[in-house]
Amino acid sequence: MTGPDPGFAEFIETCLREASKVAVGMRGTGETTVKPSDVNQLVTDTDLAVGALLTGRIRERYPRHAILEEESGATPGDDEVTWIVDPLDGTSNYAAGSPLYGVMMAAVGAGGVLAGGLALPSFDTVYVAEAGKGATRNGQPLGPLPATGPEKSLVAFGMDKGPPGLMAAEGRLAAALGTACLGVRMSNSVFDICMVADGAYGAFVHRSCRIWDVAAALCVLGECGGVCTDLDGRPLDLTDPLTKADRVFEVCLASAGVHPAVMTALKAAAPA
Structure with missing residues (x-):
């Protein structure tokens, strides 16, 4: 089984920080369209810009890895690792002016998810985790989830x-x-x-x-x-x-x- 790359967490955090700046900077600009296949799915210029940014960064750093990005689709690779990218989750919220949206990316290997990150651009917050190494929020370790009933x-x-x-x-x-x-x-x-x-x-x-x-x-x-x-x-x-x-x-x-x-x-x- 392929294990997490030692640089996955740092790479994901850097990418999500950069993507967050793009998302915040493009608020209220560009075009929004509805996907013909699903009226629930909007696509903004920000989706496309963030998607291009993240797939570009992945290709630069890991040229052999495959990529599955929500808007541009699949790019096969010749390695066990596939990157999964959601350039803007909550696009309808984003387009409406709500701060409740985010960016997500993960590296998946033969045995499951190796590393992943979630960003909330409006709150300047990034969560990152690597399999077996714990999770962080803005660089600080996240503890176990509460035992609350x-x-x-x-x-x-x-x-x-x-x-x-x-x-x-x-x-x-x-x-x-x-x-x-x-x-x-x-x-x-x-x-x-x-x-x-x-x-x-x-x-x-x-x-x-x-x-x-x-x-x-x-x-x-x-x-x-x-x-x-x-x-x-x-x-x-x-x-x-x-x-x-x-x-x-x-x-x-x-x-x-x-x-x-x-x-x-x-x-x-x-x-x-």
Whole structure:
């Protein structure tokens, strides 16, 4: 199994800091379009600029590595490592003027995620982790996630716009989570994942993620003792990532103390 490159963490932090400056600097400028394939997906000039920046930096530093970037797609490599890049997570928030958006990147090897990072540009905050080496927030070590139970924990639930039947089903799940925990919060972005890493939230649940939405989060939260599964409680499989660009992941990223209650609530609310 390929292990983390000794320079992965420093490289990721440097890239995310640079990307954050671009995202902040381009706020309120450029064009925004809707992807023809999905009305929930916006693309801004910032998405394209940050994507080009990060893929360029990866090619410069690791020319043999493959890259899967949300907007430009897949670039094969001749090494075991694939970089997964989400240039702007929460694009709708960003385009609307909300600060609740971010940038994510991760390196995935044959055995899973090797390293990853999450950036919240509006808050000048970067989270970085390497498998087996812990996680940091702005260079300071992140401790284990709190052991707080669900009754004292906020849970984030992400949902996208859809037909009435889907919206009703999502509403039932949100209501079930709200009954099982302290309350439900929604930014539908990486901000919620970062709140789990900080211990402010006990879990993040979403039924429509792509691989670039979760790869970096798995590493950061995993290094904090988090439990990262699908909604049936199975570990998330991100191996061979170039084949998973179109796969939809249903995820629960949670502390060990909250994960079982979230699973129970979701199963109880699911249609028979």
